[in-house]
Amino acid sequence: MTTPRNCCGATEREHGDGMADDFRKQLSGLRATVQSIDERLGSGNVPPVDIAGLKADVDDLRLHIWASMSAAGSDDPYVLDRFRLRRATDICRSVVAVLEAGRLPPDLPELAALSDEVRRVVQHLP
Numbered sequence: 001m002t003t004p005r006n007c008c009g010a011t012e013r014e015h016g017d018g019m020a021d022d023f024r025k026q027l028s029g030l031r032a033t034v035q036s037i038d039e040r041l042g043s044g045n046v047p048p049v050d051i052a053g054l055k056a057d058v059d060d061l062r063l064h065i066w067a068s069m070s071a072a073g074s075d076d077p078y079v080l081d082r083f084r085l086r087r088a089t090d091i092c093r094s095v096v097a098v099l100e101a102g103r104l105p106p107d108l109p110e111l112a113a114l115s116d117e118v119r120r121v122v123q124h125l126p
Contacts, residue, residue, distance in 0.1 A: 063087065 037054070040046055067080040076082070095114070098104055104111065 059087075 041051070063080060063083050067083050070079055070083070
């Protein structure tokens with residue numbers, strides 16, 4: 001039987017049982033908070049500005065979680081940057097699909113801002 005390891009490859013004994021218990025309590029609280037937020041979002045009782053901020057925070061947390069999981073035993077100093085690049089690639093594919101389907105009016109200010117940023121990115125690509 002193998003010893004359970006956390007996302008970074010350490011056993012609970014290596015980190016200490018108290019630390020693992022504290023983390024489990026935090027996760028339990030986070031799950032309860034996420035469920036509460038999900039219910040509130042379902043009710044439509046959240047200002048759009050708050051939703052955008054929440055989404056950015058959740059995206060950032062998700063990236064850090066994936067990077068931590070992938071970095072276990074890795075010497076790659078670009079793990080987080082590589083995840084961001086993959087996420088940016090996924091988002092670009094989604095945007096292209098929406099644009100090709102004609103689901104957005106061409107005069108949206110966000111499209112102009114995206115166009116400007118894409119040009120900046122392209123200038124720095126090899």
